[in-house]
Amino acid sequence: MFVALRDLKNARGRFVLMSVVIVLITFLVTFLASLTEGLARESTSAVTELPADRLVFSMPAPGDSPAFTASQVTAGVWEEWAQLPGVQTAEPLGVATTRAESAGTTASVTTLGVIPGSALAPQRVTPGTVLLSTGAAEDLRIGTGETVTLGGRELTVAAVADSDASFAHTPAVWTSLEDWQAIGARGADGDEPVATVVALTTSGASDADLAAADNENGTTTLTRADARSAVSSFAGENTSLTTMQAFLLVISALVVGAFFSVWTISRSGEIAVLKALGASTAYLLRDALGQAALLLVGGVALGTGLAAGGAALLPGTVPVALTAGTTLVPAAGLIVLGLLGAGVSVARITGIDPHAALAAR
Template sequence: MFLALKEMKRAKLRYILLSLIMVSILFLVFFMTGLANGLSFADSSSLQKIKADYIVTNEEAEGAVINSELTQEQFKEISSSIEEPASPLSLTMSTITGKENQKDTDMIYFSVDPEHYADLPIIEGKNISEITGKEVLVNESFKKDGYELNDRLIDESTEKTMTIAGFIENQTYSFLPVIYSDIDSGIHPTKSNEGIYNAVVYNGAKTDIAGFDTSTNEEAVQSMPGYSETQGSFTVMKVFMFIISAFVSAVFFYVMTIQKTNQFGVLKAMGATTFYISKSIVTQVLLLTLFSLSASATAVVGMAQILPEGVPFQASVSLVLVTGAVFILLNLAGSLLSLYKVTKIDPLEAIGRSE
């Protein structure tokens, strides 16, 4: 520790520059991960938080709820095969208008049977089991836009009027705010052809029904059109940033080790062991990595506070801890190149003497 700190103090500029590089790369990793999490959540939070253990769709949809169509007869067939009460689920995109001077809002209905659907996380007002008639629950984004309980909304397609009975938390689908309604209210636009439902949702044990797909929430999210491809792109970018960061730090320390060959040779000639010198290098790697993690995490938290509200971004403690652990392991692995060089240093050769 003494040797590591003494050297870092003596060559402050070198280590400051390396720290800035590592902070910049880590900031990008944190930011990209937070952005990927935010985009994922905005794209699928309503499915992630759906109040059901399983979602049943037709086989042709391959688990994608939005692509599935079920008739009333198929709903009855599925319900009769399930021991627990089931609710139909209908997803319908539309546009609503509300208060004066408020712009039209694109949204998506999640229409269910309130009697057979579990309660939702409510910010204010009624829950799903309490709504009647043309009452609806709307995503919290409506509240931020100035809407209040009992305000009226008008569907542009059906010209039906609905009343805000409650505000629900973090309910979006394909980046659109979700409105929960009674499937029998007639508020949402009527679906074309025979398909009037998208899926059937229920709690309890999994039941495989011939001719239909039964998925968990997570499986339904992964089956959303374009979801896996988007997340895969972000994953590739994060992996490359990790590799670049580890490569930069490994090369930096290796070059410094080569430059200090004479010094290390003198230390060995004076009795310093390879383990002692290696411990100094590892200590430097750990100190720089921990400092970079702290600085970049602080920067990301600050950035999250000033990002526009419309930018989906989600950073968490688990994100910082997991990313930090991976980064530390990669940097320690990169330092092995320098440690190998230290083991090969011959004291006599390093100080310019022959055997």
């Protein structure tokens, strides 16, 4: 990079301008990725943190997509699944977003109904009590021993769990299935619905076995990760934010490509001279791509750092989640796509005729 490094130093203004553009795009992509992840967690963490590997949804009509808002499983379905070979545990789980009232305030929460003693709740829940997530405790400004009214039913706070689980942007609370049925108005006995889904822990059950059981019971079984798409707020948010990120990545590649295209054209005379002096095309491509890589890595690193720093300073109410997936992955994507854009642009080096150095044809 003998010439490239000196070009960077000599044409400082142009490269600083381009670096600023890369930094800003990186900042935006990283922030959006962190926001997407944060919002996804707010929408689905109560599902993704469940100690179960599959969820069984009822299908109200053939062809419908599984949805927590539409699913209702009966005691009969629950028992059928519990008896299936390869299913270690099958537990009903009620999911309902309700209004909660404490002495001081009201808030929306998602009530998760479980069998007393179920591992689906972070701590043991008994009838007449409620277990709060940290978010619910903060929103309702109450603690252990105080009372809260959920959907008209008064319950005592058994504990504040060490969990920030939430569902559809509302904090989670856990009650007994009996209390949940009263709150969620989902019937009680016989073939009446008892819960929203059945949470399975499987071992050795094949996909074919599960599909056969689904056919027999009129249900759809999803993995815990796939069940995120059954949360109504998740799919729309995630799709639109991910689309924005994808567009930004493509735009950044085009911007970098356009810059290096103009840069390569402006120095085509020098490239002809270098070729006439004996520089191979491979040397010149390495030099130009090295320059682009340096610019991209520097700009992306700075942009990622700024976004991470900025996100850390934001108040807790802004749902941004900084992880390797929301910082390093977009950064790598920006560098790879930027290099691709630069590569297409600097490829024109191969077509520059060294004869042009003589300016005499």
